Amino acid sequence: MKIQETSSNYDVIIVGAGIVGCAMARRFTLEGASVLVLEKSTDILDGASKGNSAILHTGFDAPPNSVEHGCIVEGYQEYIQIRAKLNLPLLETGALVTAWTHAEENLLEGILAKAQLNGVVDAKLLSAKQTLLLEPELSSQVKAAIHVPREFVIDPWTAPTVYMLQAIKNGAKLLRNAEVKSGEFNGDYWLLKTTRGSVKCSTVINCAGLYGDKLDALLLNKTSFEIRPRKGQFLVYDKAASRLIKSIILPVPNDITKGVVVCRTAFGNVLVGPTAEEQQSRDDASVTRDALNALKAKGIEIIPALANLPITATYAGIRPATQFKDYCIERFDDKNYISVGGIRSTGLTGALGIAQYVFKMYSSASKKHQPLGSPLYPSVIPIAESEKRDWKQKGNEGIVCHCEWVTQREIKKALTGVMPAGSLEGLKRRTRVTMGRCQGFYCSAQLSQLTEGYFKEPIAKPVKGGVNE
Amino acid sequence: MNNIPKSCEVAIIGSGPAGLSTAIALKKQGIKDVWVIERFGDAGGNPRHCGHSPFGMREFKRVYFGPKYAKQLVKTALKQGVKIALNTTVVSIEKGGLLTLSTEEGVKTLNAKSVVLSTGIREKPRSVRLISGQRPLGIMTAGALQSMVYLSENKPFERPVIIGSELVSFSSVATCRHASIKPVAMIEENARPTAWAFLSLYPRLQGVKFLNKTRLVEIIGKKRVEAVRVETASGQLETIQCDGVIFTGQFTPEASLARLGHLDIDTLSNGPLVDQFGRCSDTRFFASGNVLRPVETAAWCWQEGIDTAQHIVSSLNQTLDVNEKNIKIATRSPVIKFCVPQRLSYTQDIKKVDLQIRLTRKAKGLLGLYAKNIKICEKRISGLPERRIIMTISVDEMKLIFSSKENLELRFEGS
Ligand SMILES: Cc1cc2nc3c(=O)[nH]c(=O)nc-3n(C[C@H](O)[C@H](O)[C@H](O)COP(=O)(O)OP(=O)(O)OC[C@H]3O[C@@H](n4cnc5c(N)ncnc54)[C@H](O)[C@@H]3O)c2cc1C
Ligand SMILES: Cc1cc2nc3c(=O)[nH]c(=O)nc-3n(C[C@H](O)[C@H](O)[C@H](O)COP(=O)(O)OP(=O)(O)OC[C@H]3O[C@@H](n4cnc5c(N)ncnc54)[C@H](O)[C@@H]3O)c2cc1C
Numbered sequence: 042m043k044i045q046e047t048s049s050n051y052d053v054i055i056v057g058a059g060i061v062g063c064a065m066a067r068r069f070t071l072e073g074a075s076v077l078v079l080e081k082s083t084d085i086l087d088g089a090s091k092g093n094s095a096i097l098h099t100g101f102d103a104p105p106n107s108v109e110h111g112c113i114v115e116g117y118q119e120y121i122q123i124r125a126k127l128n129l130p131l132l133e134t135g136a137l138v139t140a141w142t143h144a145e146e147n148l149l150e151g152i153l154a155k156a157q158l159n160g161v162v163d164a165k166l167l168s169a170k171q172t173l174l175l176e177p178e179l180s181s182q183v184k185a186a187i188h189v190p191r192e193f194v195i196d197p198w199t200a201p202t203v204y205m206l207q208a209i210k211n212g213a214k215l216l217r218n219a220e221v222k223s224g225e226f227n228g229d230y231w232l233l234k235t236t237r238g239s240v241k242c243s244t245v246i247n248c249a250g251l252y253g254d255k256l257d258a259l260l261l262n263k264t265s266f267e268i269r270p271r272k273g274q275f276l277v278y279d280k281a282a283s284r285l286i287k288s289i290i291l292p293v294p295n296d297i298t299k300g301v302v303v304c305r306t307a308f309g310n311v312l313v314g315p316t317a318e319e320q321q322s323r324d325d326a327s328v329t330r331d332a333l334n335a336l337k338a339k340g341i342e343i344i345p346a347l348a349n350l351p352i353t354a355t356y357a358g359i360r361p362a363t364q365f366k367d368y369c370i371e372r373f374d375d376k377n378y379i380s381v382g383g384i385r386s387t388g389l390t391g392a393l394g395i396a397q398y399v400f401k402m403y404s405s406a407s408k409k410h411q412p413l414g415s416p417l418y419p420s421v422i423p424i425a426e427s428e429k430r431d432w433k434q435k436g437n438e439g440i441v442c443h444c445e446w447v448t449q450r451e452i453k454k455a456l457t458g459v460m461p462a463g464s465l466e467g468l469k470r471r472t473r474v475t476m477g478r479c480q481g482f483y484c485s486a487q488l489s490q491l492t493e494g495y496f497k498e499p500i501a502k503p504v505k506g507g508v509n510e
Numbered sequence: 511m512n513n514i515p516k517s518c519e520v521a522i523i524g525s526g527p528a529g530l531s532t533a534i535a536l537k538k539q540g541i542k543d544v545w546v547i548e549r550f551g552d553a554g555g556n557p558r559h560c561g562h563s564p565f566g567m568r569e570f571k572r573v574y575f576g577p578k579y580a581k582q583l584v585k586t587a588l589k590q591g592v593k594i595a596l597n598t599t600v601v602s603i604e605k606g607g608l609l610t611l612s613t614e615e616g617v618k619t620l621n622a623k624s625v626v627l628s629t630g631i632r633e634k635p636r637s638v639r640l641i642s643g644q645r646p647l648g649i650m651t652a653g654a655l656q657s658m659v660y661l662s663e664n665k666p667f668e669r670p671v672i673i674g675s676e677l678v679s680f681s682s683v684a685t686c687r688h689a690s691i692k693p694v695a696m697i698e699e700n701a702r703p704t705a706w707a708f709l710s711l712y713p714r715l716q717g718v719k720f721l722n723k724t725r726l727v728e729i730i731g732k733k734r735v736e737a738v739r740v741e742t743a744s745g746q747l748e749t750i751q752c753d754g755v756i757f758t759g760q761f762t763p764e765a766s767l768a769r770l771g772h773l774d775i776d777t778l779s780n781g782p783l784v785d786q787f788g789r790c791s792d793t794r795f796f797a798s799g800n801v802l803r804p805v806e807t808a809a810w811c812w813q814e815g816i817d818t819a820q821h822i823v824s825s826l827n828q829t830l831d832v833n834e835k836n837i838k839i840a841t842r843s844p845v846i847k848f849c850v851p852q853r854l855s856y857t858q859d860i861k862k863v864d865l866q867i868r869l870t871r872k873a874k875g876l877l878g879l880y881a882k883n884i885k886i887c888e889k890r891i892s893g894l895p896e897r898r899i900i901m902t903i904s905v906d907e908m909k910l911i912f913s914s915k916e917n918l919e920l921r922f923e924g925s
Contacts, residue, residue, distance in 0.1 A: 279769070281766070281770055328640075328641075330641065330642045330727070352637060352638050353637065353638075354637045356645070433616060435616045437616070440612055446612065479651075480635035481650055482635065482650075483632065485666075486654070486662045487661075489658055489664040498733055500666060501658055501662075501665055501666040504659065504690065507663055508688050
């Protein structure tokens with residue numbers, strides 16, 4: 042379906058519906074701007090935002106006074122403020138930065154000092170004994186730890202989805218399957234050519250994540266950063282593993298990565314990961330046997346009892362890292378263009394803060410908008426374990442996915458409405474269907490029927506002439 | 511039919527061959543109030559979508575295809591007065607026999623004097639096998655394919671590869687044929703098929719290449735499967751063009767209720783830990799059928815259900831001892847995949863006990879059951895993985911075990 046929308050002139054066009062684009066759309070809409078979001082994929086959250094560790098960071102170990110640190114702090118606060126109204130979960134886990142060697146133990150003081158500097162004053166040093174008292178299943182090899190009580194876990198898909206839904210509910214438009222191919226700025230407005238037609242706006246905000254530098258090059262003929270994709274692979278353990286730990290178990294980080302984390306998820310599983318692997322490809326999120334085996338060994342080293350628990354799933358995400366440590370957020374005044382790049386490994390937490398930061402940057406130069414007086418709130422069926430899941434409610438039409446207890450009503454709802462799932466992956470992110478321990482053994486048949494006609498890439502096709510006996 | 515009461519005498523979770531036969535046998539023995547809880551919209555369990563034979567020889571003295579067999583089981587159960595609650599998922603079990611159920615009307619609870627877990631098995635999906643690659647469409651287990659083809663008349667691919675060579679792998683060749691799907695190859699790491707050797711002729715007859723000593727290394731494709739990379743016997747990497755991957759076999763018990771609940775799990779079988787009566791670590795709970803161990807035929811599970819019913823009746827009549835003290839059977843040899851039951855309960859009325867054993871690899875030698883260093887019994891074996899091995903402990907040997915009161919260890923000597 043082609044569109045010719047050049048008649049309507051949006052205040053802003055946001056390119057990219059990753060976590061950052063979703064939060065951006067919400068902020069600008071609530072501030073009264075007219076917003077169009079362009080996403081090249083069949084669904085939102087299909088780039089870097091596909092797979093992460095889902096930690097809501099306090100920023101205790103972020104570089105002090107960096108843009109990143111500021112956005113994490115603001116993002117964290119806003120999440121806590123809005124989550125009840127948006128029905129978003131919070132798993133109040135706390136985190137332990139664990140030292141396993143004497144060398145690592147010696148680094149803890151420095152980490153604690155940095156945490157203090159970053160305003161995380163409730164971080165505390167624990168002895169090995171205290172650490173094990175808090176987490177008895179942790180390997181007794183642990184030397185010491187820092188407890189960061191307000192480091193939490195959230196639902197990495199529903200949060201950005203709800204940001205986007207709230208934007209749409211309050212007037213924003215989202216176009217999927219719309220890749221920006223070229224653009225022209227005439228001094229007043231931008232004309233963008235996309236795979237779904239041309240669109241017009243005053244300001245462009247680049248939230249293209251893994252393709253941020255490419256989009257800058259395409260529209261500005263220059264870019265001040267270069268994306269260096271860094272893949273992270275994960276193992277997901279059976280829900281039974283969630284009894285083993287309470288806290289997020291972090292290692293002592295190094296310069297390149299936060300290291301392998303063991304933590305619970307909002308869905309009741311336990312994660313082990315991520316790896317940190319530099320690669321050329323921006324969309325090859327392959328898992329590899331060797332890395333997965335290494336993660337398995339690492340997980341067991343940290344929590345020995347994991348050895349007896351089954352693995353449920355594996356996945357990988359790609360960080361839009363750059364040559365710089367900090368986020369690359371820049372305004373190009375002469376072009377009415379803001380580039381939001383290199384939101385590397387803290388974007389889930391930072392997104393709401395980044396959106397505030399960018400809006401401030403924008404409003405200091407652009408026309409003023411009237412913020413919405415009483416914004417509307419979307420209603421979504423929550424998928425986190427802690428929430429009022431649909432299978433507990435009347436009229437749920439029965440469970441389809443028997444591992445994650447996803448109901449038929451939830452699936453139907455995710456396939457319809459203002460932002461229906463555009464692919465099986467999108468449906469999974471909205472409902473968790475097939476993401477449990479059987480990975481589709483029990484529900485694929487019913488799912489192939491329920492989704493018939495909804496996806497560009499269908500799960501299955503009818504057998505011509507029926508099945509022969 | 512879904513008027514589930516607040517309480518009942520026996521609640522059976524799962525309406526496969528094991529669950530239904532337990533229920534039928536219980537009714538025959540005069541237990542009034544027997545409820546079978548099934549999460550799917552129709553009863554019968556796994557055979558519902560096994561569009562092939564043989565089923566039913568032992569139970570009905572004739573050969574059925576899976577779906578007919580399932581219908582026959584259900585008919586028999588209903589005739590006996592078994593009550594079946596469909597579209598009802600048991601989401602958790604608790605001490606005291608309390609089940610939490612999810613139904614279309616929301617959450618309900620059911621309190622039972624005895625509970626039977628007969629929740630069956632599932633195949634190990636790609637994720638557990640730690641296979642490299644992205645997540646394109648077209649990757650599934652044989653069971654998922656079967657239900658897709660037989661229950662919803664859909665097909666997810668045209669030219670898949672089949673991974674594994676267990677019986678179920680061959681049954682998926684049949685499934686493919688029914689849906690005019692043409693598998694390109696069957697891939698097996700070992701030298702010979704896991705199922706009986708002559709069966710390797712079967713897929714060949716269907717025009718499917720059998721590649722032995724070949725290991726799947728990577729799945730290629732982003733949106734849909736485009737090819738797989740395999741490592742051949744000579745260590746070479748080869749690419750096979752295909753549009754799907756069927757992971758077959760490597761069954762694992764669907765024991766998550768037990769695992770997430772309060773019951774002990776055997777880390778070898780991955781099913782609930784049971785005694786010779788099929789009693790779990792909480793003796794109000796029993797287990798029967800494939801949830802005990804991967805994997806047996808429907809007929810075997812059927813018989814297991816009948817035996818379990820007998821023990822439940824004794825338990826309800828309080829003629830089955832509830833002595834918490836019992837004897838553990840440890841298994842430490844890497845050759846032994848599992849041994850079920852994993853413990854023996856003391857009883858007045860001592861009976862022989864069959865141990866169900868599987869091997870992890872082809873092996874030849876002597877299985878021995880030891881109390882400390884005294885050999886209680888032994889069995890000479892020469893077998894392949896996934897094949898049924900039964901080691902019988904005689905009544906006299908059981909008496910010896912009970913008088914020695916020592917925990918047992920199952921050992922293997924040989925090659
Ligand atoms: C392994 C890993 C672990 C992580 N753990 C955490 C964590 O625990 N906590 C945390 O806070 N953060 C975490 N993150 C970080 C977080 O996931 C990222 O910062 C975030 O996903 C970045 O989102 P984005 O919107 O910038 O990019 P993306 O998600 O890549 O979004 C960009 C979007 O733009 C679209 N696009 C690109 N080019 C065009 C075009 N030309 N036209 C139209 N659309 C276009 C893409 O399709 C894409 O959907 C982690 C990340 C990874 C990879
Ligand atoms: C692909 C394939 C081919 C096979 N071919 C043959 C063959 O040719 N001949 C043969 O003899 N055997 C065959 N088998 C084996 C046979 O299907 C099994 O032996 C038999 O079905 C096991 O019976 P069961 O009662 O233990 O479990 P199942 O038949 O698996 O039944 C378990 C039931 O429990 C239900 N359940 C599970 N959890 C819950 C819960 N929480 N709440 C409510 N309900 C629940 C499930 O929905 C299911 O209906 C095959 C198996 C497979 C997978």
